Amino acid sequence: MKIDGKHFRSLWWNYDDAVLEIIDQRWLPHDLRIQQVKTMQDFADAIYEMRVRGAPLIGATAAYGVALAMANDPSDGNLDDAWTFLEKTRPTAINLRWALDRCRNILKPMDEHDRAAAALQLAHDISDEDVEINRKIGENGLALIRDIAARKPEGEPVRLLTHCNAGWIATVDWGTATSPMYHAHDAGLPIHVWVDETRPRNQGALTSWELGSHGIPHTYITDNAGGHLMQHGQVDMVITGTDRTTRRGDVCNKIGTYLKALAARDNGVPFYVALPSPTIDWTVDDGVAEIPIEERDARETTHIMGKLEDGSIGTVQVTPDGTPGGNPAFDVTPNHLVTGLITERGVCAATPEGLGGLFPEFVQAAE
Amino acid sequence: MKIDGKHFRSLWWNYDDAVLEIIDQRWLPHDLRIQQVKTMQDFADAIYEMRVRGAPLIGATAAYGVALAMANDPSDGNLDDAWTFLEKTRPTAINLRWALDRCRNILKPMDEHDRAAAALQLAHDISDEDVEINRKIGENGLALIRDIAARKPEGEPVRLLTHCNAGWIATVDWGTATSPMYHAHDAGLPIHVWVDETRPRNQGALTSWELGSHGIPHTYITDNAGGHLMQHGQVDMVITGTDRTTRRGDVCNKIGTYLKALAARDNGVPFYVALPSPTIDWTVDDGVAEIPIEERDARETTHIMGKLEDGSIGTVQVTPDGTPGGNPAFDVTPNHLVTGLITERGVCAATPEGLGGLFPEFVQAAE
Numbered sequence: 001m002k003i004d005g006k007h008f009r010s011l012w013w014n015y016d017d018a019v020l021e022i023i024d025q026r027w028l029p030h031d032l033r034i035q036q037v038k039t040m041q042d043f044a045d046a047i048y049e050m051r052v053r054g055a056p057l058i059g060a061t062a063a064y065g066v067a068l069a070m071a072n073d074p075s076d077g078n079l080d081d082a083w084t085f086l087e088k089t090r091p092t093a094i095n096l097r098w099a100l101d102r103c104r105n106i107l108k109p110m111d112e113h114d115r116a117a118a119a120l121q122l123a124h125d126i127s128d129e130d131v132e133i134n135r136k137i138g139e140n141g142l143a144l145i146r147d148i149a150a151r152k153p154e155g156e157p158v159r160l161l162t163h164c165n166a167g168w169i170a171t172v173d174w175g176t177a178t179s180p181m182y183h184a185h186d187a188g189l190p191i192h193v194w195v196d197e198t199r200p201r202n203q204g205a206l207t208s209w210e211l212g213s214h215g216i217p218h219t220y221i222t223d224n225a226g227g228h229l230m231q232h233g234q235v236d237m238v239i240t241g242t243d244r245t246t247r248r249g250d251v252c253n254k255i256g257t258y259l260k261a262l263a264a265r266d267n268g269v270p271f272y273v274a275l276p277s278p279t280i281d282w283t284v285d286d287g288v289a290e291i292p293i294e295e296r297d298a299r300e301t302t303h304i305m306g307k308l309e310d311g312s313i314g315t316v317q318v319t320p321d322g323t324p325g326g327n328p329a330f331d332v333t334p335n336h337l338v339t340g341l342i343t344e345r346g347v348c349a350a351t352p353e354g355l356g357g358l359f360p361e362f363v364q365a366a367e
Numbered sequence: 368m369k370i371d372g373k374h375f376r377s378l379w380w381n382y383d384d385a386v387l388e389i390i391d392q393r394w395l396p397h398d399l400r401i402q403q404v405k406t407m408q409d410f411a412d413a414i415y416e417m418r419v420r421g422a423p424l425i426g427a428t429a430a431y432g433v434a435l436a437m438a439n440d441p442s443d444g445n446l447d448d449a450w451t452f453l454e455k456t457r458p459t460a461i462n463l464r465w466a467l468d469r470c471r472n473i474l475k476p477m478d479e480h481d482r483a484a485a486a487l488q489l490a491h492d493i494s495d496e497d498v499e500i501n502r503k504i505g506e507n508g509l510a511l512i513r514d515i516a517a518r519k520p521e522g523e524p525v526r527l528l529t530h531c532n533a534g535w536i537a538t539v540d541w542g543t544a545t546s547p548m549y550h551a552h553d554a555g556l557p558i559h560v561w562v563d564e565t566r567p568r569n570q571g572a573l574t575s576w577e578l579g580s581h582g583i584p585h586t587y588i589t590d591n592a593g594g595h596l597m598q599h600g601q602v603d604m605v606i607t608g609t610d611r612t613t614r615r616g617d618v619c620n621k622i623g624t625y626l627k628a629l630a631a632r633d634n635g636v637p638f639y640v641a642l643p644s645p646t647i648d649w650t651v652d653d654g655v656a657e658i659p660i661e662e663r664d665a666r667e668t669t670h671i672m673g674k675l676e677d678g679s680i681g682t683v684q685v686t687p688d689g690t691p692g693g694n695p696a697f698d699v700t701p702n703h704l705v706t707g708l709i710t711e712r713g714v715c716a717a718t719p720e721g722l723g724g725l726f727p728e729f730v731q732a733a734e
Contacts, residue, residue, distance in 0.1 A: 029686065029687040030687070194693070197566065197668065197685075198591070199564065199566060199589040199591055200589050204686075205685050208686050209686075209687045209690075212687055212689075219691050220669060220690050220692045220693070221668065221692070221694070222566040222567050222622065222694070223589070223590050223591050224590050224622040224623025224626065225623075225694075225698075226626070227626045227698060228622060228625065228660065228695050228697075229695070231625070232655075254591075255589065255591040255592055255595060256592075258595065258598070259591065259593070259594045259627075259629070259630060260626075262626065262629040262630060263625070263626055263629060266629055293595065298587075301564065301588065301589055304671050304673065304683060304685065305683065305685075306670075306671065306683025306684050306685040307683060307684040308681060308682075308683060308684075309681070314675060314676070314681070314683060315675075315676065315683070316671060316672065316673025316674060316681060316682070316683050317673050317674040318569050318572050318671065318673040319571075319576075320396040320572065320575055320576045320579055322579075323572070323576075323579065324586050325586065326561070326592065327589070328592055328595050331591075331592075331594060331595035331598070332595075332598070
């Protein structure tokens with residue numbers, strides 16, 4: 001999408017230097033810094049340190065990581081090593097494993113000397129496919145927003161709430177949860193977005209930056225506020241993204257999503273999850289029981305980064321010295337709290353039948 | 368309770384200087400600053416800027432404000448003016464109005480020249496009563512914790528979760544939600560407390576400071592984390608405070624409390640609210656419909672204060688420049704989500720009958 005009128009993707013291939021370039025998102029929303037990702041360690045850092053973040057973008061980045069590995073050493077051993085090295089950077093992100101598996105499965109049967117060029121083309125393809133998937137998610141979500149708008153007085157905005165940043169910078173373009181918002185806004189449908197802050201890493205600031213850059217009305221709120229807003233009829237629809245979706249439609253997304261789903265159910269607010277099909281893990285059924293939740297550095301909870309009064313970027317410690325912190329990064333929203341799943345193939349119920357109906361070939365492959 | 372081994376209250380009368388002293392809580396947990404509250408504007412600032420915070424402490428502070436007003440000018444007009452001036456500083460805090468009403472009702476019938484001394488004694492009494500009320504809340508809550516401990520393996524800690532700071536620094540001493548914790552710990556019952564950060568003002572850092580100073584094991588978590596912890600059996604009981612409780616037991620507390628109550632119900636975790644009876648508003652029944660929710664400065668959501676790397680106190684801006692913020696400060700948890708109310712007279716159901724059984728004289732007075 002656009003920044004100051006110029007169209008960007010979240011990553012792109014620099015053909016002059018033959019290198020991947022990314023937006024180093026750690027400095028957003030305050031500073032737009034571009035980084036060249038040159039070494040395998042650069043790739044691991046980019047994913048682990050969340051310079052790139054969001055399930056689809058992590059997958060595309062990892063594909064370029066495999067391409068670099070193949071350019072360095074196209075042997076079978078190095079292909080396996082690259083898979084292992086990149087996979088461990090973010091255990092929860094299903095797209096990461098999906099992209100790595102896809103690369104390995106395609107490259108393994110090839111002659112070694114063909115692998116470097118093929119791996120790079122594959123990374124390009126994965127990126128382009130992601131853009132197209134998200135565009136379709138936007139079209140499908142737009143239909144839901146239109147339905148709500150049709151039941152409201154003419155011109156009154158549809159009020160959406162979102163958690164975390166499932167925006168274009170969490171994908172290659174469009175975003176997942178934000179794609180219906182961009183589509184609605186561009187279609188002239190008035191919307192207003194409640195943006196959850198999303199502690200501990202405040203990805204809501206990224207969503208605010210995205211929406212503001214695109215001209216979409218929004219309000220930044222604490223994660224605590226959504227329940228109150230729903231109680232008072234201020235939310236027409238929730239749309240979030242997901243890092244991993246189970247076969248039956250349980251949704252593993254940024255910590256706190258589950259609480260919003262509970263509030264939505266308690267207040268009769270539709271709760272939708274936007275997802276590209278690569279985030280579906282067809283091997284997992286019960287998300288609460290089966291998905292391991294990444295426990296991240298406690299410092300993320302006790303220290304907060306932002307812009308200081310002098311304009312520089314700094315960190316404040318909120319808690320007393322030595323306070324022990326706990327930092328589970330994701331939670332699982334059981335499928336019965338999810339009104340529907342917005343995919344590139346359409347909207348379906350969060351059930352085995354719903355997902356199976358849209359993606360029969362994956363169900364068969366998993367059986 | 369104790370700071371570095373020395374016992375403090377949250378406010379106290381300095382007899383040498385004939386002035387109220389408070390802990391200016393804006394600098395906690397990083398710095399313990401004592402302030403003398405000398406003028407009516409000082410009192411308004413102390414309450415509005417949350418130098419003192421927490422319903423019971425606000426009430427006690429306001430009583431000292433009335434005492435100052437009576438020392439300055441004990442006329443009927445000034446008594447009414449002081450009531451109005453102090454009442455508007457925090458519209459949600461029922462204790463504030465309760466304390467102001469009590470002062471006015473007692474002082475109004477008196478000779479003007481008796482009012483200054485009587486008002487000061489009344490403020491002392493309100494403070495001492497608060498300490499005694501909270502001590503009893505602790506005893507009553509302790510019985511609930513003992514029941515849970517009795518059902519667990521010997522020596523395994525009872526895991527409590529709390530939201531905001533309903534601690535001793537939110538009262539004159541002991542705290543409300545924390546009083547059962549201090550009582551349990553002092554009785555040798557092992558506990559562990561999950562401390563919600565409580566955005567936007569991070570009162571969880573205050574709770575961590577309190578609990579750490581007293582030696583109670585605890586972990587600081589984001590507001591988003593509690594649902595996940597409950598899903599995985601990591602929480603035995605939730606105890607929060609309340610700023611205002613309705614006649615039927617709806618609980619108006621710090622924004623986000625409602626979300627924790629929803630998660631507790633969804634996971635079968637008992638959800639208790641500790642409250643001194645002055646926080647009960649016998650004139651209100653339906654909290655969601657009837658209680659006006661204070662909307663505070665949006666800057667509280669977009670900017671966060673803490674300790675910088677050089678040890679000084681500073682503020683970081685988390686969002687892009689100009690991001691609009693929304694900041695409802697409280698929400699209402701409907702009574703059907705509340706397992707029980709812990710009061711100074713015992714534990715009761717969050718129902719009209721429950722509260723009426725413990726406080727029959729208030730029900731009659733309100734009818």
